[in-house]
Amino acid sequence: MLQVALGIVVGSLYVWQRPFDMEANAATIDKHNLLDHQTSPRIVLIGGSGFSFGIKSPLLERETGYHPVNMGLNMGYGLDFMLHEVEDSLRAGDVVIVSPEYDMFGDFYYGQGPFIYSMLEHRPANLKYLSFGNVRELSDKGFLIVGGIFRYTVTRQGKEDKRVLAIEYFPYRRRAYNEYGDMTAHYPQPRRPYDIDMFAGPTTRHLTLENIDRAIDGMNRFAERCRRKEVRVFFSFAAISDHHYRLHAEVINLVAARLRQRLNFQIINTPDDAALPLDLFYDTYYHLTGEGAERNTLQLIDKLRKQGVGVKQE
Amino acid sequence: MAFTTPTYIIFLAVVFGFYWTVRRRAWQNGVLLLSSYLFYLTWDARFGALLLATGVLDYVVGLGLGRVRRPAVRRMLLIVSLAGDLGALAFFKYFNFFSESFRQFAQSIGWQTDPVLVKVLMPLGISFYTFKSVSYTIDVYRGQIEPTRNLIAYLTYVAFFPQIMAGPIDRSGNLLRQLLAARQFSYPLAVDGCRQMLWGFFKKMVLADNLFPIVDRVFATLTVSTGPSLALALLLFAFQIYCDFSAYSDLAIGAGKLLGFESVRNFAYPYFSTSPAEFWRRWHMSLMNWFRDYVYFPLAGKSASRIRRGAALLATFLLSGLWHGPSWNFVIWGGINGAAVLPSMFQRRKKQIAGKERRILVSPKDLLKMLSTFAFFCLTLVFFRAATLSDAILILKRLFAEALHVRVYRSSLGILHPFNGYPLEKWQLALLLAALVSVEWVQRKYEHPLTLDAWPRSARWLAYTGIISLVLYFGTYIVQEFYYFRF
Numbered sequence: 187m188l189q190v191a192l193g194i195v196v197g198s199l200y201v202w203q204r205p206f207d208m209e210a211n212a213a214t215i216d217k218h219n220l221l222d223h224q225t226s227p228r229i230v231l232i233g234g235s236g237f238s239f240g241i242k243s244p245l246l247e248r249e250t251g252y253h254p255v256n257m258g259l260n261m262g263y264g265l266d267f268m269l270h271e272v273e274d275s276l277r278a279g280d281v282v283i284v285s286p287e288y289d290m291f292g293d294f295y296y297g298q299g300p301f302i303y304s305m306l307e308h309r310p311a312n313l314k315y316l317s318f319g320n321v322r323e324l325s326d327k328g329f330l331i332v333g334g335i336f337r338y339t340v341t342r343q344g345k346e347d348k349r350v351l352a353i354e355y356f357p358y359r360r361r362a363y364n365e366y367g368d369m370t371a372h373y374p375q376p377r378r379p380y381d382i383d384m385f386a387g388p389t390t391r392h393l394t395l396e397n398i399d400r401a402i403d404g405m406n407r408f409a410e411r412c413r414r415k416e417v418r419v420f421f422s423f424a425a426i427s428d429h430h431y432r433l434h435a436e437v438i439n440l441v442a443a444r445l446r447q448r449l450n451f452q453i454i455n456t457p458d459d460a461a462l463p464l465d466l467f468y469d470t471y472y473h474l475t476g477e478g479a480e481r482n483t484l485q486l487i488d489k490l491r492k493q494g495v496g497v498k499q500e
Numbered sequence: 501m502a503f504t505t506p507t508y509i510i511f512l513a514v515v516f517g518f519y520w521t522v523r524r525r526a527w528q529n530g531v532l533l534l535s536s537y538l539f540y541l542t543w544d545a546r547f548g549a550l551l552l553a554t555g556v557l558d559y560v561v562g563l564g565l566g567r568v569r570r571p572a573v574r575r576m577l578l579i580v581s582l583a584g585d586l587g588a589l590a591f592f593k594y595f596n597f598f599s600e601s602f603r604q605f606a607q608s609i610g611w612q613t614d615p616v617l618v619k620v621l622m623p624l625g626i627s628f629y630t631f632k633s634v635s636y637t638i639d640v641y642r643g644q645i646e647p648t649r650n651l652i653a654y655l656t657y658v659a660f661f662p663q664i665m666a667g668p669i670d671r672s673g674n675l676l677r678q679l680l681a682a683r684q685f686s687y688p689l690a691v692d693g694c695r696q697m698l699w700g701f702f703k704k705m706v707l708a709d710n711l712f713p714i715v716d717r718v719f720a721t722l723t724v725s726t727g728p729s730l731a732l733a734l735l736l737f738a739f740q741i742y743c744d745f746s747a748y749s750d751l752a753i754g755a756g757k758l759l760g761f762e763s764v765r766n767f768a769y770p771y772f773s774t775s776p777a778e779f780w781r782r783w784h785m786s787l788m789n790w791f792r793d794y795v796y797f798p799l800a801g802k803s804a805s806r807i808r809r810g811a812a813l814l815a816t817f818l819l820s821g822l823w824h825g826p827s828w829n830f831v832i833w834g835g836i837n838g839a840a841v842l843p844s845m846f847q848r849r850k851k852q853i854a855g856k857e858r859r860i861l862v863s864p865k866d867l868l869k870m871l872s873t874f875a876f877f878c879l880t881l882v883f884f885r886a887a888t889l890s891d892a893i894l895i896l897k898r899l900f901a902e903a904l905h906v907r908v909y910r911s912s913l914g915i916l917h918p919f920n921g922y923p924l925e926k927w928q929l930a931l932l933l934a935a936l937v938s939v940e941w942v943q944r945k946y947e948h949p950l951t952l953d954a955w956p957r958s959a960r961w962l963a964y965t966g967i968i969s970l971v972l973y974f975g976t977y978i979v980q981e982f983y984y985f986r987f
Binding site: 188189192322325326327328329330332333334336337340 | 502504505506507510705961962964965968969971972973975976977
């Protein structure tokens, strides 16, 4: 009885103190609204935070005539979930760009429990997109989730979060995204190279052949369902800093080679194309600055035009 | 399916529910067998067949030994079992080690060879379930137990899911006997199992998993690690490996109790030992007892000379070192410990003072002995933890060369913060380790410290709530595989 009572108290305090509506993961609500209501023809962008930082949708819209829906939010949700969450909402004539961070070819394929849970807290309707792999991941990391809730409550983390999330230029908040789902709040801010240095690079330990093939098979199944809906799908290598690309070239090139062998839809660039100068990155090896996003978007536009998407009418 | 995940708790709860719902022993064993194989296959589906083959081989050999009387044929059957089981273990675990060692030896005498190296993955748990199964055929051969005709019970004995990954190495005289007997649900036993599991969760999640990044970082950066920081890392590694391994045993034994089984004890507070010989009677007891019964006694013989007994002891420790992994480091580690135990063979064992396990205060003499035994074990861990022999030598050199550099000691405390966001402050880590030592010292007369039957109910529940809170607060940042899975 003591544990039950304590659980109820902790749970109530947790819900009361946490600023759910202000948090970055709440942007999943806005992105789904956009996905449901954005006018056709659409470009749907599937990826993690790398895509949310890495695209300037107004530029993309202007140059291609397609209306972007940037679903990029957090690679912790996993590629499997990201593919499922857009499927039902796709319409004939849509173009989909799948651009997973390299980690998602490994142990981020089914996401990471705490991130998936946080996403579900903000939009429980996302439950229907979970696969057995996601549920298993949630179950395996269940103690981390419960422990996180306990610690959050006991340390009154909500008070500090409310203060930080009120900062206008803080990128990791719901209001940091524009109307297309692009992360834009950080544009005026200087880079944070110290934060970039903290990261060794993508999680490569689990980038085994078996795991890479699992991700490719998942994307192929998605592409097949898209074809039936008359949706065009393209694969684009995620933008990564050239420094981290060189550090992990061997495994990145393994992913690329496997994709070229087994992926059943068009790859529009190369890992080398997507390796951009380090000073175009904001705070991690995937998160571009405004200038970096512009360059990345222009590259994407160019590649799409070569595929007949958004060809300029003379 | 790691023990410290909700997935495993749900799995255990489902098995518990089905198991106690079916009343008949045969059905219960069926539930255990299915769940054990399901458990194993979720870890590694590729080697399920090997596990099955090991069990079937020794079951058939056991039956044969039960029927055949001629010594030569019996010996042949035993050899078939040993060759099959230990052959598989040798191939998967040691093939490349011996191949590479042979190449190095050949090179040292001027002979160029190109040995075959195969890309083999070691099946999880093979070191443990092989020893379990081999002990059965040896015991049947020796006439110590009757062979069983119950295939389901035998296969369950080999694959029993709480024990399969990292022991205890529960022998047929204990576990198989219980599998062949009728079982009734025992509430006190089940409660005790839950308590033991709770203690296991605390040791693994709060201590072992949080010590891992500290130790790992120091040993990964050997070239820049100072002697004092290596000494501190070794001390913490001693706690890490004890907490990790004994926690696994607690979780395994606790789960067994939930299912009505009393498993063999595996740890008896080894860091309170007053000599290396006592230490090895308290550390990984099921493994050491296995080596004693199947390696030491056969080698030493019945009325053996001191020299023969000494040689048998050393050989046993060398082999037990090798059991831990395909590396000369482990062999050396085993040898050093064997050499440390050797003198006690020739001393008269002192009578245990009655009630000693209940005393809170320890005599200065005993305290000194405990500390020196612990320090000695920490030193041997250099070979256990170092990746290579040259790394081990480097660590030892640094330890002794910089032991008197007092100024470096203070800066060594920096290792206690291995990364940004590390969950424990230095004082919190110290307090938790002190709590572990204190609780285990005070409760050392019991199999596990959460034997709190003498406490009032409210105090017991307060203690459980406190431990659960500690686990939730400190134990849920980092999830690490159990250390002994690699063996």
